[in-house]
Amino acid sequence: MSITYLDAIREAQARALADDPRVFVYGQDVGAFGGAFKATKNLAQQFPGRVLDAPISEDAMIGAAIGAAIEGMRPIIEIQFADFSTAAFNQIVNHAGAYFWRTGVPCPITVRLPSGGTSGSGPFHSQTMEALYAHYPGLVVMTPATVEDAYSMLLEAVAIDDPVVFCEHKLLYYHLKAESLPSEALPTGKARIARTGRDMTIVAYSAMVHEALAAADELAAEGTKVEVLDLRSVKPLDTDTVMASVARTGRLLCVGEAWPWGGVTAEIIARVCSEGFDLLDAPPQRLNAKDTPIPYHPNLWAVHRPTARTVAAASRRLLSL
Amino acid sequence: MSITYLDAIREAQARALADDPRVFVYGQDVGAFGGAFKATKNLAQQFPGRVLDAPISEDAMIGAAIGAAIEGMRPIIEIQFADFSTAAFNQIVNHAGAYFWRTGVPCPITVRLPSGGTSGSGPFHSQTMEALYAHYPGLVVMTPATVEDAYSMLLEAVAIDDPVVFCEHKLLYYHLKAESLPSEALPTGKARIARTGRDMTIVAYSAMVHEALAAADELAAEGTKVEVLDLRSVKPLDTDTVMASVARTGRLLCVGEAWPWGGVTAEIIARVCSEGFDLLDAPPQRLNAKDTPIPYHPNLWAVHRPTARTVAAASRRLLSL
Amino acid sequence: MVHGVVSHETASEVSTIRETYLAAFRWMLLARILDDKFASLYRGGKIHGGVFLGRGQEALSVSVGLSLRKGDVFAPLIRDAAGRLAFGEPILDAVRTYLGSPLGPMRARDGNVHRGRPRTGLLPMISHLGAMISVVNGILLARRLKGIEQGVGATCVGDGATSTGAFHEAINLAAVEKLPLLLIVADNQYAYSTPTSRQFACRSLVDKALGYGVAGSTVDGTDLGACMQVVGLATQRARNGGGPQMVVASLLRLCGHGEHDDAGYVDPELKRSHLGRDCLKVAEAHMLENHWAGPGEVQNWRNDAMGQVEEAVATVQREPAPDPYKENWCSLASKNLCEGFSGA
Amino acid sequence: MVHGVVSHETASEVSTIRETYLAAFRWMLLARILDDKFASLYRGGKIHGGVFLGRGQEALSVSVGLSLRKGDVFAPLIRDAAGRLAFGEPILDAVRTYLGSPLGPMRARDGNVHRGRPRTGLLPMISHLGAMISVVNGILLARRLKGIEQGVGATCVGDGATSTGAFHEAINLAAVEKLPLLLIVADNQYAYSTPTSRQFACRSLVDKALGYGVAGSTVDGTDLGACMQVVGLATQRARNGGGPQMVVASLLRLCGHGEHDDAGYVDPELKRSHLGRDCLKVAEAHMLENHWAGPGEVQNWRNDAMGQVEEAVATVQREPAPDPYKENWCSLASKNLCEGFSGA
């Protein structure tokens, strides 16, 4: 048997629905159709009345999820593409994010954001939005990079008492495969050492973990041992694990698919530099997407985002500093 | 004569309206009433038909501004409070921000965001949102800290061919005064050395410049000479001036009123560390608001945001590293 | 469409109507006196930030509060002091929130009209207009999913809020799900300074009901009896499976947008018109005229209300201010997931 | 409310109607053939990303394009190949955008239906549904401010897009400003897989017009003659100061949401119903029946259209792919304000 990242997301929802009567799924086309990406395939049939099609009303969808959560439910909301969550931005950041702090009442919603670039998807079907949601207080932001994490973190997202923005990467949906679903997982907020190495540390998350691993392969052939960390969640962000790795390697490269101004890579460098400055043997570096909308044409897109090739190049540069 | 920061914003709009027939002002209550903060006082009377009241429709207001800009106008949009720009988020970041890159046609809109905390304003009338807009490509984000900049940068915002998010700080509206309006100004994208010093550099913007200056006063009494930089715009961000200052002082503290995850302070540290690591004699530090919604009560609010006292404390700590 | 017309009642009906009317009047009175107190505290510099009153909207608001039962949900807006009290919000909650007492429901973290207790069905509004409606939807949807098909959800918005996308998406969603939503639109002729002519172009906001496929009614918001009847009927229809109900009331805001605003822009013609009547005075005159209460009684109620308000204020003024150093500054219910930011 | 009823015409009117009908048919045919070509290129793996067709919506779409003049503004949506062509979009623009040619209007930066040339009044859509309407408003408002009181602005949305907050805010704003906006709603029974029963609860989407205070009309979207008449009249009313016009057309999407979608969820009853008629076939039959054209003529037109499409595709396929190393990766018109990110 082989399970894809997308299967894992489907299975996690099936499991959550089966185990917890408080769970329901709400989103455009998630019902009989099974969702634009088939992440809810058959769920409406398996769990009648608990997987509901929503109108094209992202703001009201999230508002409804908040209400349901206050009333004791555990809604999972699928936004058809992460990019469309701008239309729900206010409810996510100002209503859900502030709920517990203002009222003392938890607001356990899970907002699934099919995120990230895929070939030919263009400016409005390719965005990664973790930096926006992580900036606002009150939200947990998950960015699973593996089939196992897609499964266990989504279950965890539903279980925890806070609003979770679950950034699942569309590029990983079909290609990434595992043999089986995990029965245990790292706790939320813990980064994973995806590959050990002693010469430098690459911190990545979501699809970029795989570009980093491929770069590490390439560099291994050149005799360089790269440690690759997978952040798993960007808020909370596991500074300790990052610092411990940098303490071993002395060199840090942060890789993100998002735009270069602000975001995860800046946040990691700021933390490591202010708290672990002396661990660094060289200036910390980062690699992000270009500061333009995400281009449609594959040729442009391939250069817009970091890839194994550019990660390897940035690594070589870092090693030379 | 004495001119407040708010007067400067009004005068800049009056001047823009007078000088350029393409300019018009659109926003809730900006007409006969003169705006919630009186930033458009008398403009509707002075410029009949060019200062228009909008319905409570932030998304459509920005959409309309985009259309008008494409048609050759130079709209200035007042969002009543920056916080409500979440309702216009999609049009600002995805439509205006991407316009020129996608089409080659400029989209010169100015979005005025009355920003930042004031006593008793609470979670939804106090936000500073520069990090969100700076993260997206295609937007210029201005954060004037002085009466002079409020005036000249707003004129510049209207003049340049790109969408500008103009973050004016409400706390500065009435208290900050100048003798006259400036006739010249630094170009957009240039930071200003607000105070020279050789022992450490504080980088701040908007209202935090004044907390930094007050802290610098306090530290001067202790014999420490603090250099204070006012970024003026956070995108573009004047890395060169920051690096030059750090080259002189060896120490960097970044102060922002926004939330701690990501944002301006992280971006500056990331840039300085990756490009000017060797300039630093001590770990760069930052000071931001707490990671919660902005509290209503003045006692809580005073601790939530950085103040001269906490900036001074962080400075002393930095100097001891 | 249902209009608030007075019909002929039997004697026992009259007596119930009278009782409810008097109860409503007393809540209105209490709300007005509470509002006046906040205004005076504001002028005295005792309140941080703004003060937003419901003056002139008490008849409508109280009708909503009174038409609801325990187990119902209420998401009031800016001008709903009367409805809140009638729904069961303690005066202390209001005073503590305005004065920033850490003992209040918002613990000084949020203020003024941004208060509530979700556990008791009273939702604390966020500022963004239109945002509460879909949250009420969600509660009603959740109940349906749990198999509890009772309880209505009521929420109020102003004429200005009908222009928000949030309003539109939420009422449409409620219509699609046929939720027991009571949506009260207080058309008080202005959104801050903006007259309705710059806000919408339909003849009456109730014309929107048809476009959503929901029931719509209109009512004279200055007439307590009419409000109680129309809102009451709409609530009943929602309760009985009639789906979302939109009630549009016409009235005038008899104060500034907030107490910082002298409302100099309000058309004097409007003030003199039927819409400009003070619903509290109209209700008092109606009671006196019908001999439902005498002037002495009303004075006693007034004194009682003033006593309650003064006592609450005195109590809260003795309460400690919040201590920022006792805050844990953690936004999450999952404490273990809170990050300690070194520079925050 | 105006309905698309056929009235009695004089002989010269008939001849104009015939001419316009034939012209419209030829654009529809060209659009269909172009769409079919995109579908086949998609199946052949020659197109990056999705392909979205207007099959079954050509009669409505072409009526919009033809009712507009030079100087008008058009913001088409996903299914408007016919309207675009009739408005003047070159076939090459469509092909270049789909195939990602750097010579196209979007220079391979944006793709498929996200194309246009703002300078010629053809606005390139962003994906977020509902977002184009307010932009059209802004153009019309700007013209008024500039003292140019001519030109209408047309835009199309689907049934699903009516649920967005953006739709609501924009049409309300247009109504308040009484802008010459033509808002076409193609109610094609589905939003992706979602049937209208899960999208709205009003009887017909045209019932929304009243709630905005704008004129509304309905039309049979499978009938070219009716579409031309109803859309034409609405455009004329907008042009003559009648304010925003909403036209709701009923039809069925005769393809998947995109070419990746087999539309297995479409109710077979609907396909067999009047709504399920193919407007292109209906129009062809109407022409033949009325002897406005013979089968040979139609075949010539088809051949001509196929020739145009094949030629355009052949041309574009010879064009170079974009070179990422020639991009300046600058999002701003003010080049001096672009930042060079070291790690980007």
Ligand SMILES: Cc1ncc(C[n+]2csc(CCOP(=O)(O)OP(=O)(O)O)c2C)c(N)n1
């Ligand atoms: C989305 C949004 N935009 C702007 C505001 C600022 N604002 C607060 S109240 C108000 C006017 C509200 O008018 P209306 O809905 O008619 O209610 P009323 O004050 O008349 O009771 C405005 C513009 C807001 N709270 N939310």
Ligand SMILES: Cc1ncc(C[n+]2csc(CCOP(=O)(O)OP(=O)(O)O)c2C)c(N)n1
């Ligand atoms: C705000 C937003 N949410 C979701 C989507 C994803 N999406 C693209 S098209 C579509 C269905 C549109 O249906 P409709 O408006 O009826 O147009 P049709 O495709 O039927 O022509 C959806 C949900 C989107 N583009 N924008």
Ligand SMILES: [Mg+2]
């Ligand atoms: Mg109002």
Ligand SMILES: [Mg+2]
């Ligand atoms: Mg549709």
